[in-house]
Amino acid sequence: MATKILTEHVNVPGIETFDVYRKQGGYTALEKALKTMTPEAVVEEVKKAGVRGRGGAGFPMGMKWSFLAKPEGVPRYLVCNADESEPGTFKDHYLMKNLPHLLIEGMIISSFALGANKSFIYVRGELMYVIRILEKAIAEAKAKGFLGKNILGSGYDLELVVQPGGGAYICGEETALLESLEGKRGNPRNKPPFPAVKGLYQCPTVVNNVESIATTPWIMNNGGDAYAAIGIGRSTGTKLISASGHINKPGVYEIELGVPVEDFLYADEWCGGIRPGHKFKALVAGGSSVPILPANLALKLENGDKRLMTYESLSEGGFKTGTMLGSGGFIVFDETSCIVRNTWNFSRFYHHESCGQCSPCREGTGWMEKVLHRIEYGHGHQRDVDLLVDVASKIEGNTICPLGDAAAWPVASAIRHFRDEFLWHITNPQEATQPGAVYRGEMALV
Amino acid sequence: MEDIKPKLLKVTIDGILVEVEPGTTILQAARKIGPSVAPPAMCYYQPLKGSGGKCRACLVRVAAGSEKDPRPMPKLVASCLTPVQDGMVVENETNPQVVEARKGVVEFLLLNHPLDCPVCDQAGECDLQNFTFDHGLATTRYEEDRRTFEKQDIGPYVQLHMTRCILCYRCVYTADQITNKRVHGVLNRGDASEIGTYIEKAIDNDFSGNVIDVCPVGALTDKTYRFKNRVWFTKPVDAHRDCPTCSGNVTLWYRGEEVIRVTARKNEWGEVTEFICNTCRFEKKKTSDWTIEGPTKISRASVISANKYRADEIKPTFGQRLAAAEYKPIHDERDTSQLNIRQLPPERFVQTVPSAE
Ligand SMILES: Cc1cc2nc3c(=O)[nH]c(=O)nc-3n(C[C@H](O)[C@H](O)[C@H](O)COP(=O)(O)O)c2cc1C
Ligand code: SF4
Ligand code: SF4
Numbered sequence: 109m110a111t112k113i114l115t116e117h118v119n120v121p122g123i124e125t126f127d128v129y130r131k132q133g134g135y136t137a138l139e140k141a142l143k144t145m146t147p148e149a150v151v152e153e154v155k156k157a158g159v160r161g162r163g164g165a166g167f168p169m170g171m172k173w174s175f176l177a178k179p180e181g182v183p184r185y186l187v188c189n190a191d192e193s194e195p196g197t198f199k200d201h202y203l204m205k206n207l208p209h210l211l212i213e214g215m216i217i218s219s220f221a222l223g224a225n226k227s228f229i230y231v232r233g234e235l236m237y238v239i240r241i242l243e244k245a246i247a248e249a250k251a252k253g254f255l256g257k258n259i260l261g262s263g264y265d266l267e268l269v270v271q272p273g274g275g276a277y278i279c280g281e282e283t284a285l286l287e288s289l290e291g292k293r294g295n296p297r298n299k300p301p302f303p304a305v306k307g308l309y310q311c312p313t314v315v316n317n318v319e320s321i322a323t324t325p326w327i328m329n330n331g332g333d334a335y336a337a338i339g340i341g342r343s344t345g346t347k348l349i350s351a352s353g354h355i356n357k358p359g360v361y362e363i364e365l366g367v368p369v370e371d372f373l374y375a376d377e378w379c380g381g382i383r384p385g386h387k388f389k390a391l392v393a394g395g396s397s398v399p400i401l402p403a404n405l406a407l408k409l410e411n412g413d414k415r416l417m418t419y420e421s422l423s424e425g426g427f428k429t430g431t432m433l434g435s436g437g438f439i440v441f442d443e444t445s446c447i448v449r450n451t452w453n454f455s456r457f458y459h460h461e462s463c464g465q466c467s468p469c470r471e472g473t474g475w476m477e478k479v480l481h482r483i484e485y486g487h488g489h490q491r492d493v494d495l496l497v498d499v500a501s502k503i504e505g506n507t508i509c510p511l512g513d514a515a516a517w518p519v520a521s522a523i524r525h526f527r528d529e530f531l532w533h534i535t536n537p538q539e540a541t542q543p544g545a546v547y548r549g550e551m552a553l554v
Numbered sequence: 555m556e557d558i559k560p561k562l563l564k565v566t567i568d569g570i571l572v573e574v575e576p577g578t579t580i581l582q583a584a585r586k587i588g589p590s591v592a593p594p595a596m597c598y599y600q601p602l603k604g605s606g607g608k609c610r611a612c613l614v615r616v617a618a619g620s621e622k623d624p625r626p627m628p629k630l631v632a633s634c635l636t637p638v639q640d641g642m643v644v645e646n647e648t649n650p651q652v653v654e655a656r657k658g659v660v661e662f663l664l665l666n667h668p669l670d671c672p673v674c675d676q677a678g679e680c681d682l683q684n685f686t687f688d689h690g691l692a693t694t695r696y697e698e699d700r701r702t703f704e705k706q707d708i709g710p711y712v713q714l715h716m717t718r719c720i721l722c723y724r725c726v727y728t729a730d731q732i733t734n735k736r737v738h739g740v741l742n743r744g745d746a747s748e749i750g751t752y753i754e755k756a757i758d759n760d761f762s763g764n765v766i767d768v769c770p771v772g773a774l775t776d777k778t779y780r781f782k783n784r785v786w787f788t789k790p791v792d793a794h795r796d797c798p799t800c801s802g803n804v805t806l807w808y809r810g811e812e813v814i815r816v817t818a819r820k821n822e823w824g825e826v827t828e829f830i831c832n833t834c835r836f837e838k839k840k841t842s843d844w845t846i847e848g849p850t851k852i853s854r855a856s857v858i859s860a861n862k863y864r865a866d867e868i869k870p871t872f873g874q875r876l877a878a879a880e881y882k883p884i885h886d887e888r889d890t891s892q893l894n895i896r897q898l899p900p901e902r903f904v905q906t907v908p909s910a911e
C-alpha cells in the first residue's frame with residue numbers, strides 16, 4: 109500500500125470536524141512542534157524533507173523558509189496560496205473542503221517556524237463554501253486553544269485570516285496575490301525585491317501552496333528524513349494529482365513521486381486507463397501551463413525508458429521532448445480531441461487572464477488567441493503556424509511574471525508536436541470546420 | 555577630507571566600461587555613458603517611484619553576470635529594473651538577439667495602436683514613434699481587429715484618447731505620487747485594460763496637468779493645445795515666474811509671437827525635471843506672465859532641432875545597420891490600402907546604411 113501523507117483519513121466520516129480530526133491523531137504534530145521544538149528545528153526538518161513547492165514552480169520549501177529576512181521589530185507573514193485557478197488543477201480545493209484541519213494545523217506549524225503572528229489563507233473567490241468550511245474549522249481550533257493567544261501555553265500567538273480571492277487567475281501569482289491581499293489591483297510586482305524580503309505590507313513574507321503547507325504535520329510527526337525517503341532523488345514525498353479528461357476514473361489521487369506515467373494512467377488504483385474503445389493521443393501533465401506531449405513521449409523518454417511522475421523525469425529532454433510536473437493537473441486527451449481547438453481554448457484562457465501590465469503578454473496573448481481562433485474556424489494561412497511560434501518565443505522569458513511563459517508554452521509545444529494537425533486545419537478548412545471533425549492523419553496513438 | 559564611499563561596481567556596456575554605485579540599474583549605468591548606448595524606455599520614468607518593467611522596450615542582454623552570481627547567463631533582462639553587478643557585461647544594440655527582441659516589442663506595442671500620427675498632437679515628440687523608428691519594422695504581421703475606445707474628457711484640461719495608450723502606467727504613478735488624490739487608474743485587465751476615471755469623475759487638482767507631460771504617446775493631451783500646431787513648427791523657450799504653487803520653471807512653446815503651450819521642463823531622457831501646476835500650464839499664456847531665460851536646449855535627436863526623420867540626416871546606430879543589412883520585406887498578401895498605412899520602401903533603409911569603414 110502506497111504511503112498517504114495527506115489523504116490517509118480523507119474518507120473517515122466527519123473528518124472535517126475538529127473532534128474526528130483530533131481522534132485520528134490530528135494536532136499532535138502541532139503539540140510536538142510547539143512543546144518540544146524550536147522554530148529553527150522545525151525549519152530544519154522541513155529542509156531535510158526536501159518538499160518542493162506544490163504550487164507549480166517546485167522551489168524547495170525549506171530553502172524558501174530559510175531565505176526569509178528577519179529584521180528586528182518588523183512583523184513577518186505567512187500567506188497560504190489557495191487561489192487554485194489553473195485549468196486542470198483541482199487538488200487544493202479537494203484538500204481544503206475535505207481536510208480543513210490539516211491545512212490549519214499546517215498553517216500553525218509553519219507560522220510558528222517562521223515567527224509569524226498573523227497568517228493568511230487566500231482562497232479562490234469562487235469557492236465561498238470552502239471559505240465557510242475553513243472559517244468554521246478555524247473557530248473550532250480557536251475554541252480548543254490551538255489558535256489565538258498563547259497557544260497551548262507556549263507563549264506563541266497566532267491569528268489566522270481567511271481572505272476570499274479577487275476573482276482572477278493572476279491573483280494566484282504570489283506577488284499579485286500580495287497586492288490583492290493588501291486591497292489593491294492584483295498586478296504582479298516587479299522582482300526583486302522578492303516577498304522573502306519585502307512582501308505583504310512591505311514586510312518579509314513567505315507564500316506557499318496549500319498542499320505544500322499541508323505536508324508539515326506529517327513531517328513533524330515522522331521527521332524530515334522519513335519524508336525524504338519517499339519518492340526518487342530530489343522529488344521527495346507524495347503529490348496530489350488532479351486527473352481529468354478521457355480516462356475511466358477522473359479524480360484527485362495522492363501518489364508517491366516516482367510512479368511511472370504509464371502505471372498512473374492505466375492502473376485501476378488511479379486513472380484506470382483511457383475510456384473504452386478509444387486511444388491515448390496526448391497529455392498535459394501538470395496543468396494547462398505546461399507543454400503538451402504526444403502519447404508516446406508522455407509514456408517514454410527518448411531513450412525508451414519509462415517516464416516517471418517526478419519533477420526530473422517529466423522535464424527530461426527539455427522542451428523538445430519533455431514537459432513539467434507543474435501543479436499536477438493531469439489532463440488526458442484521446443483521439444477524438446482536436447489539438448487546435450484545445451490550444452485555442454487554453455490560449456483564450458491566458459488572453460482573458462493576463463493582467464495587462466507588460467506589453468508582450470498583454471498584446472501577445474490576444475494575438476495568439478485570435479490567430480488560433482482563425483485557424484480553428486477555417487480562416488488560417490500557412491504562415492500563421494510560424495507566426496504563432498514566433499509570437500510565443502517573443503513573449504517567453506520577457507515578462508514580469510510567469511503567466512507570459514504559461515501562455516506561450518502550450519502554443520509552442522502544440523505546434524512542435526502536432527504541426528501536421530495545424531496544417532491540416534489550414535489546408536482543409538471545409539472538412540476541419542465540420543462539427544466534431546478531428547484530424548485523423550498519421551500520429552502516434554497508444 | 556576623506557569620504558567614505560561604497561565600492562564602485564564595474565560594468566561593461568557595448569564594450570564601454572563604466573563605474574557605478576551599488577544599486578544602480580543597467581539603464582542608469584548606460585545613461586551615464588550616453589545616449590549612444592542608453593536603452594529606450596517607454597514606461598520607466600526616473601522621477602516616478604515604482605515605474606518600469608512594463609513595456610519591455612529597454613531589454614538588454616547580460617552576456618556575463620558577476621563571478622559571484624551563479625545564475626545562468628546570457629539572458630535578456632529589462633535594464634530599467636536590473637541592478638548592475640560587478641563585472642557584468644551588457645550588450646545593447648550590438649547583439650542581434652536584442653535587436654530582434656526589440657523588434658518584437660515594437661510589434662506588440664503597435665498591435666492595438668491606431669497609427670494616427672498624422673492627426674496626433676504628440677507626433678514629433680512621441681516616444682513610441684521614436685522607438686518604432688529606431689527599432690521596429692516598417693510592416694506588420696497583424697491582421698486582426700484593433701481595440702478602439704471613445705475619446706473621453708477627464709477634467710476641463712485633459713483629454714484621454716485611450717486607443718493610443720500603451721498602458722505604461724506613468725500617469726497612474728504621477729497621479730498617485732504628485733497629486734494629493736488619485737481619481738483615475740487602470741480598469742479591467744489584459745488587452746481590455748483601460749485608463750479610467752472612476753464614475754467619470756474628472757481629474758481636478760492643482761497638478762493634474764502633469765499626466766500630459768509624462769504620457770509617452772498621445773493618449774493624454776492638453777485640451778488648450780489640441781490641434782493647434784505641430785511641435786516641429788514651434789520654438790521652445792525656458793521661462794519662469796513666481797508661482798505660489800509650484801517652482802514656476804517651465805518651457806514655453808512659441809508659434810511666432812504667441813505662446814501656444816506651456817509644459818514642464820524635461821531632461822535629455824525626456825523626463826520632467828520639476829512638475830508644474832495647472833495655473834502655470836493652462837492659464838499663463840502671455841509672454842508678459844513670464845521671465846524669459848532663453849532658448850531651451852534641445853537634444854540632437856529631436857525633430858525640433860534636427861530633421862530626425864529625414865533619411866540623409868540620420869546616423870544609424872550599429873543595431874540599425876545590422877537590422878538594415880538583414881532587412882527582408884515580410885510577405886504580406888494584403889493590399890496596403892486596406893491597412894491604412896503607407897508601406898515604406900525598403901530602399902529607404904538601404905540608403906541609410908553607410909558603407910563599412
Ligand atoms: C499566473 C500564475 C498563477 C498561479 N496560481 C497559483 C495558484 O493558484 N496556487 C498556487 O499555489 N500557486 C500559484 N502560482 C505559483 C505562485 O506564484 C507561487 O509560486 C506559489 O504559490 C508558491 O508556493 P509553493 O512554493 O508552495 O509552490 C501561480 C503562478 C502564476 C505565475
Ligand atoms: S506576464 Fe502577463 S500577467 Fe504577468 S505581469 Fe505581465 S501582463 Fe501581467
Ligand atoms: S495614458 Fe499615457 S501615460 Fe497613461 S498609461 Fe496610457 S500611455 Fe501611459
Ligand code: FES
Pocket residue numbers: 594595596597598606607608609610611612613632633634635
Ligand atoms: S522601460 Fe524598462 S520595461 Fe519599460
